[in-house]
Amino acid sequence: MSGTFEIQRAYQSVPELAFEGEGDRSHANGFVPDGDATVSPIPADLCRDRIENFPDLSEIEVVRHYTRLSRLNFSIDEGFYPLGSCTMKYNPKVNDVVASMEGFAMIHPLAPEHFAQGALEVMFRLQQALVSITGLHSASLHPAAGAHGELVGVKMIRAYHRARGDDRRRVILIPDTAHGTNPASAALSGFSVKALASSEKGTVDPKIVAKEMNETVAGIMMTVPNTLGVFENDVLEIAGIVHKQGGLVYCDGANLNALVGKVDVGAMGVDVMHINLHKTFSTPHGGGGPGAGPVVVSEKLKDFLPVPIVRRNGDVYTLDSSLPKSVGRFRAFHGNFGMLVRALCYIYAFGQEHIAEISEGSVLKANYLKARLKDHFHLPYDVPTLHEVVFTDKFQQKVNHVTTLDIAKRLMDFGFHPPTIYFPLVVKGALMIEPTETESLAELDRFVAAMIQISEEATSDPEKVRSAPHNVGIRRLDETAAARNLVLTWNKTATSS
Amino acid sequence: MRYIPLKEADRKAMLKAIGVASIEDLFSAIPSNVRKKFSIDLPKAMTEMELRRFFGTAAAKESAVPSSGWASYLGGGCYEHFIPAAVDALSMRGEFATAYTPYQPEVSQGTLQAIFEFQSMVANLFGMEVANASMYDGASALAEAVLMALRIKKGSKIVLSTGVHPDYRSVVRNYLSDSEVEILETSLGADGRTAFGSIPTDCAAVVVAQPNFLGLIEQIEPLAKAAHAAGAMLIVSTTEATAFGLLKGPGSLGADIVAGEGQAFGNFPSFGGPHVGLFAARNTDVRQMPGRIVGRALDSDGKNGYVLTLSTREQHIRREKATSNICTNHSLCALRASIHMALMGSSGIRALALRNATLTARLREGLSKMAGAELPYKGPVYNEFVLRVQGSAAKFLKAMEGEKILAGITLSKWEGFDDRSLLVSATETKMEADIDRYLSAARRCL
Numbered sequence: 001m002s003g004t005f006e007i008q009r010a011y012q013s014v015p016e017l018a019f020e021g022e023g024d025r026s027h028a029n030g031f032v033p034d035g036d037a038t039v040s041p042i043p044a045d046l047c048r049d050r051i052e053n054f055p056d057l058s059e060i061e062v063v064r065h066y067t068r069l070s071r072l073n074f075s076i077d078e079g080f081y082p083l084g085s086c087t088m089k090y091n092p093k094v095n096d097v098v099a100s101m102e103g104f105a106m107i108h109p110l111a112p113e114h115f116a117q118g119a120l121e122v123m124f125r126l127q128q129a130l131v132s133i134t135g136l137h138s139a140s141l142h143p144a145a146g147a148h149g150e151l152v153g154v155k156m157i158r159a160y161h162r163a164r165g166d167d168r169r170r171v172i173l174i175p176d177t178a179h180g181t182n183p184a185s186a187a188l189s190g191f192s193v194k195a196l197a198s199s200e201k202g203t204v205d206p207k208i209v210a211k212e213m214n215e216t217v218a219g220i221m222m223t224v225p226n227t228l229g230v231f232e233n234d235v236l237e238i239a240g241i242v243h244k245q246g247g248l249v250y251c252d253g254a255n256l257n258a259l260v261g262k263v264d265v266g267a268m269g270v271d272v273m274h275i276n277l278h279k280t281f282s283t284p285h286g287g288g289g290p291g292a293g294p295v296v297v298s299e300k301l302k303d304f305l306p307v308p309i310v311r312r313n314g315d316v317y318t319l320d321s322s323l324p325k326s327v328g329r330f331r332a333f334h335g336n337f338g339m340l341v342r343a344l345c346y347i348y349a350f351g352q353e354h355i356a357e358i359s360e361g362s363v364l365k366a367n368y369l370k371a372r373l374k375d376h377f378h379l380p381y382d383v384p385t386l387h388e389v390v391f392t393d394k395f396q397q398k399v400n401h402v403t404t405l406d407i408a409k410r411l412m413d414f415g416f417h418p419p420t421i422y423f424p425l426v427v428k429g430a431l432m433i434e435p436t437e438t439e440s441l442a443e444l445d446r447f448v449a450a451m452i453q454i455s456e457e458a459t460s461d462p463e464k465v466r467s468a469p470h471n472v473g474i475r476r477l478d479e480t481a482a483a484r485n486l487v488l489t490w491n492k493t494a495t496s497s
Numbered sequence: 498m499r500y501i502p503l504k505e506a507d508r509k510a511m512l513k514a515i516g517v518a519s520i521e522d523l524f525s526a527i528p529s530n531v532r533k534k535f536s537i538d539l540p541k542a543m544t545e546m547e548l549r550r551f552f553g554t555a556a557a558k559e560s561a562v563p564s565s566g567w568a569s570y571l572g573g574g575c576y577e578h579f580i581p582a583a584v585d586a587l588s589m590r591g592e593f594a595t596a597y598t599p600y601q602p603e604v605s606q607g608t609l610q611a612i613f614e615f616q617s618m619v620a621n622l623f624g625m626e627v628a629n630a631s632m633y634d635g636a637s638a639l640a641e642a643v644l645m646a647l648r649i650k651k652g653s654k655i656v657l658s659t660g661v662h663p664d665y666r667s668v669v670r671n672y673l674s675d676s677e678v679e680i681l682e683t684s685l686g687a688d689g690r691t692a693f694g695s696i697p698t699d700c701a702a703v704v705v706a707q708p709n710f711l712g713l714i715e716q717i718e719p720l721a722k723a724a725h726a727a728g729a730m731l732i733v734s735t736t737e738a739t740a741f742g743l744l745k746g747p748g749s750l751g752a753d754i755v756a757g758e759g760q761a762f763g764n765f766p767s768f769g770g771p772h773v774g775l776f777a778a779r780n781t782d783v784r785q786m787p788g789r790i791v792g793r794a795l796d797s798d799g800k801n802g803y804v805l806t807l808s809t810r811e812q813h814i815r816r817e818k819a820t821s822n823i824c825t826n827h828s829l830c831a832l833r834a835s836i837h838m839a840l841m842g843s844s845g846i847r848a849l850a851l852r853n854a855t856l857t858a859r860l861r862e863g864l865s866k867m868a869g870a871e872l873p874y875k876g877p878v879y880n881e882f883v884l885r886v887q888g889s890a891a892k893f894l895k896a897m898e899g900e901k902i903l904a905g906i907t908l909s910k911w912e913g914f915d916d917r918s919l920l921v922s923a924t925e926t927k928m929e930a931d932i933d934r935y936l937s938a939a940r941r942c943l
Contacts, residue, residue, distance in 0.1 A: 013801070017614050017839060019621070031841065032579050032925040034848055040743055041858035042877045046714055048745045053621045056842035063583055066611070066836060070592035073607035077591030090500055091595050094545050099767075100585075102564055103556030108571040109769030110906050111561065112898070118558035119768045132538040144633035144770065147812070147824040158675055184812035184822035190675030193817045231527050262524055267531045278825075282500075286829025287608035288598040288630070288789065290771030328671040332574055332636040332664050332758070333769025345552060351542030354498045356533075360520045361501045367523055368511040384526040412604050417597070423813070440502035441511065467797070469603050475796040477602045482794035482806045488627045488783065490617035 007415040011473015014068045017055045019490040053491045072473075073287070074417045080443050082369075084388045084420035084432025085179065085227055087257045087279035087362075092349065095282065095342035104341055109333040113318055119337060120317035124310040126294075126344045130275060133347075133355070134256075135266035136296040141335040142306040146254060148330060149274025149293025150185035150221075155327045156272055156297065156304040157219050157248045158189055163304075163325055166246070169218035173242075175204050177227045177424040182252060191218060198426055202228045202381040206237045213241050219248035224268065225255050227424040227432070229366065229385035239269025248272065248300070256280040257436065258363055258387035261356025271298045280358075281343035292339040308334055361437025362387040365444060369433055372448045376455040380427050388434035390427055396455060397429065400462035404429040407454055409476055410468035414450035498542075561903055568931055569903040570860075572712075572881040572922025574635070574662050574736040575769065576761045578849075579926050580833075581840050584763045588833045598825070602794070602804040608828065609803035612791040615835040622738065622838070622846075623755040624746020625777035630789040630805075631831035632774030632823065635758025636665040639734045640672035641787045641821055642756035642776065643702060646730045647678060648785050652701030654679045658691040660709030661734050663911040669704075689713045689874035689883070691720060696727035702754075703727075706734045707747060712881035712920065713874055714744065721751025730754060737761050738775060738834075740879040742843075742850030754778050763837030764830050773830035784810060787821035852925040853880035856932055860923045863936040869943035873918065881922040883908070886943060890919040896942035902935060904942075 040047055057065075074081070081088035099105070107119055127139040143149035154172065161169045172186040175196045183193040194212055199205040204222060213220075220242050225231045232238070239249045251265060251273040257280045259265065265273055277283045278291030285291070297305060307326045308319040319334060350358065363386045370379070370389040378394035396402040408418030408431070420432040435444060457465050469475065508520075517523060524532075543551060561567040569577055588594065592607060599605030599612075612630045619628035632638040643655055655673075657666050659682050670680055678701075686692040689711045696703060703724045708714050717733060724731040733747040735757035747755050760772035778786050784807065792806035812819040841849060857880045865872045869887040886893045890907040897904035905921040908914035923932060 014610060016610070017617075019617060031581050031845065032849065032852060033928060035852055035855055035929070037851060037855040040851055041854050042714060042743060042879065046716075046745065046877065047743050048741075048749075050847055051621055051742065051746075051843040052624075054618065054843035054846075055839050056844055057839060059581075059583060059840060062836065062839045063587065065839070066587040066593075066832075067590070069607040069611055070587070070590045071607065072605075072610070073592045073596045074601075074604040075592045076595040081597060083597060086597060088597060092500060094548055096589060096594075098548065098552040098556075101553060101556035102562050103559030104552075105765040105767050106562050106577070107559045107768045108569060108577070108766045108903070109575055110571055110573050110910070111559075111569070111903060112894075115559055115561040115903075116768065118555035121555055121558070122552070129539060135533070135535075144637065144827075145823075145825040147822045148633060148637070151822055155671070155674070180812035180814070180816045180819065181822050181824050183817035184815075184819045187817035187819075188672075188822050233526065233528055236528065236531060261537060262533055263527060263531055264533045264535075267534075284594040284829070285597045286594055286827075287596045287605070287611075287832065288828035289825035290633070290773075290827040290830055291825050292771075327674075329664060329667050330637060330640075330671055331634050331668060331770070332662070332772070333634075336770035337768035338765075338771050341552070345548055348540060348543050348551065349500065349545070349548060350498065350539070352537055352539040353542050355537055355539060357498050357501055361503060363523045364503075364508070364511055364515075364520050367515045367517075371515045384523070386523070408601065409603065412601070417604055418601050437501045437503075441504070441507035472603050474603050474606060474800055474802055475798050477794045477796050477802050477804050479602070479794065479804045479806065482792045482804050483808075486783070486806065487793040488613075488616060488790055488806075489620045490614070491621070 006413050007471050009472045012068055014065060016490060017065060019053045019055055079415050080439060080447055081417040082419045082433045082435050084434040085254050086420065087434060087436055089282055089436035090438035091282050091284040092346060095345045098345045099338045099341050117317055120310050122341050122344055124312050124317050126340050127310060129344065129347050130294055130296050133260060134273060134296050135264035137299040138302040138305060139294055139296045140305040140309055141294045141340055143274065143293040143295060144331050144336050145289065145291045146274055146276040146293040147181040147185060149295045150181055151188055152306050152327060152330055153250050153272040153274055153295050154185050154189040156301050157250065159304045159325065159327050160248060160301060161218055168216050171217045173209065173212055173217060173220040175222065176426050178221060178223060179227060179252060179254060182221045201383050202230050203232050204234065204238060206234045206241060209238050210241050213245050213247060215245055217247050219250055221250040221252060223252040223255060225258050225386045228381060228390050229388035230383055231386055235268045243269065254279060255387065258359050260358045262359045266298060272301055277339050277343040282346040283339040283342045290336055290339060292336040306330055358437055365435040365437060365439060368444060369435055369448065373451055376452050388432055391431045392427055393429040393431065396458035399459050402458035402462050402465050404431050406465045406468060407431065410454045410465045411450060412469040413471040416447055416450060567901045567903065568927065570905055570921050570923055571903050573906045573920050574758065575766050576737055576922060576924055577766060577926050578761050578924055580763055580837060583840060584833050584836045587836050588829060593832055594829060599805060602802060606802055609791050611832050611835060613803050615831045616791060618835060618838050619775050620777050622741050622746065623777045624748030625755055626780045627783050628777040629786055630791055631826040631828065632776055632788050633827055634772045634774045635734065635736055636668040638756040638774030638776050639665050640669045642732045642754045643669050645754060645785050645787060646702035646732060649782060650701035650730060652699045653677065654681060654697050654700040656681045656683060656696055656700055656703040658683050658705045660685055660691045660715065661704055661706040662710045662736055665734060688876055690715055690876060693720065693723050696723060696729055700727055700729040702730040702732050704732045704734060708737060708740055708879045708881065711874060711883050712878040714877045714879060717747050717750040717752060732756060737879060739846065739850055739853060742846035743854060759834045763833035771827055771830050773827040773834055788823050789826050849925055856927055857882065857923040860932045860935060864939060867939060867943060880924055881920055883918055884921050885918045889916050893942055894919065897938055900938035902938055
């Protein structure tokens with residue numbers, strides 16, 4: 001089949017850093033002057049001789065070690081990463097250059113504000129941009145991650161009710177398609193969770209919301225579009241039901257990539273939303289973080305925002321921590337500035353003229369993949385979808401019990417990172433594909449060809465799929481055994497269960 | 498638009514395959530009353546050149562930077578350290594920076610092994626048995642440590658030393674604001690160090706900072722004994738991980754959990770973030786640890802590798818019963834910290850810590866002899882101390898700005914401190930001549 005090719009990864013295992021370092025000083029010279037002192041000004045009884053079991057390597061050994069490690073990773077810079085709900089789009093390099101500028105990298109968070117005007121201006125502008133893009137009222141750039149923003153958002157809902165003297169609201173409604181961080185954040189804020197069963201269309205059913213909504217419910221957490229890529233068409237009706245009985249609406253902004261420039265989140269009745277800058281706004285995932293999770297709120301919640309907020313007075317920018325009803329702080333300092341500046345740089349590259357092309361491109365490309373793959377993979381919901389699409393392994397299971405996991409591992413052999421698997425939980429064997437707008441048609445076609453080939457292999461050569469991957473230099477890793485025989489550091493073995 | 502590959506012919510081909518006439522048709526299912534009606538208020542699109550100019554102009558407003566001849570002695574939970582060039586060069590490789598969370602281990606062994614090594618370094622730096630893959634920052638890590646202790650001990654109280662950074666204490670309070678847990682704070686002794694009175698029964702943990710917020714080095718061993726005698730865990734918080742190049746690891750002195758800030762290794766101040774939370778615990782408590790953890794694994798051919806493990810603690814499996822809601826870790830910041838630590842090695846980190854302590858001692862001693870200045874606390878410090886001036890701290894700092902020196906942080910920024918005191922921190926980014934320059938400037942400004 002033309003357009004497919006398997007890769008052959010030249011895999012070079014990298015020995016672990018040698019933790020039996022002998023404390024040899026010869027390698028440690030030269031980063032900073034040692035000075036003449038040999039005796040510690042700190043009393044000896046407070047000091048250690050050396051850090052036990054630590055590497056002692058030369059610079060070239062360290063550089064080679066990490067260079068070799070890097071080559072074991074798949075990354076967006078190298079290839080397609082269609083992880084649903086993660087929005088693995090291109091991370092523009094200019095963003096990194098800007099974040100590294102001395103005036104941004106070296107500025108201390110507690111420096112006098114007149115020496116931080118550039119950084120404060122960046123934060124203020126990002127606050128404004130996020131408010132404008134979402135159509136909500138105010139923003140705080142405080143949270144360090146999406147889940148952190150969720151925690152802050154749920155805390156704001158709780159604070160809102162408390163401020164009204166209402167202490168009865170102990171429940172949050174959460175659809176069964178929600179990301180795990182939603183119920184976890186609600187629980188962390190002291191709420192109990194009422195899961196809402198999705199309709200046969202995969203969306204939240206307003207009748208069910210009406211049934212569950214009462215004055216013990218603080219609010220509802222929704223993801224729009226939901227984790228199936230489906231726009232929650234009844235969101236306005238649902239928001240109305242919740243608001244009517246005094247509750248608030250939280251929107252998980254993980255799928256904002258489908259809405260930027262097209263949909264007015266404020267008009268959906270949302271009271272608070274977190275935004276994942278590492279998803280929609282291109283900041284690099286870094287192997288698992290750092291991200292940033294700013295929150296945007298309706299006017300109802302503006303007084304509860306975490307502090308500090310950046311304000312502008314004429315030409316002067318200041319940090320304002322004086323909001324008396326604020327939920328307070330949930331991390332040290334002001335925000336993940338290094339990611340905030342990257343996000344603003346990304347937004348300004350699009351500007352007013354192009355910002356809507358993000359969602360246009362992502363929705364176009366996801367629907368293209370859906371159209372090309374729906375004859376080969378089972379679509380659990382026959383409804384319009386936006387920026388991501390969920391398939392299942394039903395067809396492949398039927399013939400030779402080839403599973404979603406197997407398909408995912410076999411995709412690696414073609415140079416693709418697998419899509420998100422087994423999420424959302426409401427779909428058995430879910431395979432969630434989100435191309436984002438930054439993939440070319442050529443790359444999408446290569447992916448389609450690989451998927452079709454794997455689907456055919458499920459019938460003609462199932463063992464090849466079930467024992468994948470073959471070409472990435474390492475075979476399938478046994479996660480079950482790893483959890484049973486825990487080895488979590490170089491020198492210690494944790495007790496096994 | 499340069500970030501969106503979409504040739505006209507390709508657009509047509511895709512629309513044809515889908516079976517719609519235009520991209521707009523793909524949005525038609527969205528109710529019109531939530532469609533955007535107003536234009537988004539953004540500047541005109543900027544080319545890359547214009548972006549660099551715009552942000553370069555903003556960055557240049559930060560004039561008090563080293564390349565302009567300024568010297569910063571600011572600490573207070575964020576420390577300027579010398580970051581070797583190899584840290585940037587390695588961590589900014591696209592293979593690290595643009596990779597995702599290593600949920601698919603076979604294509605993420607670089608990230609996974611780097612995190613395993615990071616966990617090993619953090620555990621051994623702190624003298625603890627196990628560490629996780631990192632958290633957002635020291636403050637949120639401390640809050641998670643408190644929650645972990647509450648799960649293990651099932652107590653209803655927490656004792657916080659006021660030696661813990663005030664913003665960290667605030668974060669702990671806010672994380673616990675919707676629980677029934679009582680948070681008690683102890684005041685510091687006259688010497689600026691923690692001295693627990695009696696620790697209440699039903700206390701899950703006592704928390705101290707090392708070094709503490711006033712820069713002073715605490716006696717961890719007796720504090721651990723006191724905590725354990727009361728049936729509580731000892732949690733040690735830190736904002737300066739490099740201190741443990743010299744100081745004994747809290748684990749070797751009885752700490753049960755160490756939750757701190759790792760920014761000092763490998764990460765720029767960057768106006769407050771992203772930084773990196775370090776979290777270390779005992780083997781026996783590993784199942785209560787929040788955050789991601791990497792463990793060794795074998796592939797089907799018996800080859801060594803690494804995987805994320807003990808995931809049943811986490812939100813994507815346990816949802817509302819998870820140990821935490823945390824999803825991301827600060828992986829790239831942890832990588833930078835690892836590379837920095839690996840470049841220096843145990844001997845280099847020790848030398849680094851010694852340099853910090855020596856330079857700070859030189860500055861502190863010089864100031865102690867100066868008219869108009871005094872040291873309210875005399876105990877040993879690492880790289881930060883409290884200076885009290887005769888007039889107002891704010892005035893002193895303003896005058897020192899005239900000498901191109903950011904001389905410290907006024908403590909009155911936080912509640913409960915007078916307006917004559919400031920925190921001063923000297924790190925290895927300074928040389929003896931810089932310290933002497935501070936001293937002669939201070940003579941003029943006091």
